[in-house]
Amino acid sequence: MPLLCLVVTGALIGLSVNLAKLAVAAGLGALPFLAWSVTGAAIVLSCILAVFGRLPPLNRQTVTYFFIAALISISVPQLILFASVSHVGAGFAVLSVAFPPLYTYAGALIMRMERFDTVRAGGMALAFGGVVVLAALKAAAPDAALGWVAATLFAPVLLAAGNIYRTLCWPAGARPDGLAPGMMAAAGVLLLAAGALPGFSLHVPFETAIPILLILGQMAAFSVQYLLFFVLQKYGGPVYLSLLGPVAAIVGVPIAVLLLGETPPPGLAVSAALIVSGIGIVTLRNMRAGRT
Known part of the structure; x- marks a missing residue:
């Protein structure tokens, strides 16, 4: 189950970043595209889970959890990635999502959530190394927008x-599927509030149906993505969850190259081989340890 969730959710992340580039090309800003997509997905998930009685209780603990998780997991990083696609390309934006494994593993070790394992660390290093190669080559390009490259790498x-x-901070007794709509609703509130600030806008152009179709497509992707996201977090753990990034890169970069006409990043084949090898090593290690 964790491996299936990893593949599906990672693929949807890779698709989402490419949809953001299409949205920008259609005249839809990153903020309104993300805000309306997240809000719509939150409404869809809330309605579905309400029917089955699986919504979590709203109290100080859960509300605080939803808003902090939304801020650092969706609102700020996703907005950075969606806004960067027109400056660094969808391919590089997707590739940046492959960086969290090493950061998450280091954080989990510091917080004593994980015990050091040489094999797992080696797999993480391989996956991370593949993305580092691509990032270094991107930054070295003569026409690189270094400010946007830095912002993209901060996400x-x-x-x-x-x-x-x-x-x-997982709320006691909360079901994985019940947490998804709460975090997304909080993200929607934060993004809509940002759009109401001076100098920002939530405007959606209606000259054609393309922006609306893109928002609906992103709503559907977010609904499935974040529902599986918490299932994967619960049963795979934070380090295994972080491997979503490399999966997203493997799916998202070919979409950017083959369907959106972007130039393939230098060293893509070698980097992809390192990323796939790293994911394979960590997955097999988890299975043998009874973690998946």
Whole structure:
């Protein structure tokens, strides 16, 4: 189950970043695209889970959990990634999501949530090494937007922090599927509030149906993605969850290259081989240890 959730959720993340590039091309800003997609997905999930009576109770602990998790897991990092695609390309934005494994593993070791394991650490290092190669080559390009490159590389730090926080502060007795709509609703509130600030906008162009279709597509992707996201976090743990990034890179980069016409990043084949090898090593190690 964790491996299936990892593959499906990672693939949806890779798809989401590419949808963000299409949204920008259609005249839809990163903030309104993310805000309306997250809010819509939160409503869909809340309605579905309410029917089955699986929504978590709202109290000080859960509300605090939802808003902190939303801030560092969705609102800020996703907005950075969605806004960066027109400056660094969807391919590189997706690749940056592959950085959290090492950060999450280091954080889990510091917080004593994980015991050091040489084999797992080696797998993480392989996956991380593959992305480092691509990132270094991107930054070295003569036309690189270094400010956006730096911002894009900061998003994984927040994602890793979110991985740790959600596990450490998991509300007692909460079901994985019940936490998804709460975090997404909190993210929707934060993003809509940001759009109401001076200088920002939540405007959606209605000249064509494309922006609406893209928002609906992203809503569907978010609904499935974050529902499986918490299941994976519960049963795979924060470190295994962080491998979503490398999976997203494997799926998202070919989409950016083959469907959106982006130039393949230099060293892609070698980096992809390292990433796949790293994921395989960690997955097999987890299975043998009875973790998946």
